[in-house]
Amino acid sequence: MAYILTAIMSGGIAAILALFAGETWGQIFFSYVIYGHLGIATLAVAQMAANLFDRRGDPQD
Template identity: 55%
Template structure:
């Protein structure tokens, strides 16, 4: 669920910025899709890195 919400928020911000800059509807949709996926990828990378470098684990 967090991945979906991250996509909606990051894509939404990119779409709003494009809207305020006066871009066409196609560019707004493209920014929403592209930056939404980049936001999800960033969250996945942060999650994997947090699990990989967890200092609380005892070996």
């Protein structure tokens, strides 16, 4: 669920900024899709890093 919300929020902000900048509808949609996927990728990398750092502190492993 967090991945979907991150995609919607980051893509939505990029689309709104493109809309205010006066871009065409294609560019607005492109910004929404591209930055939505970048938001998902950022969240995935952060999740993997958090899991790595969390495991590193566990003395049982």
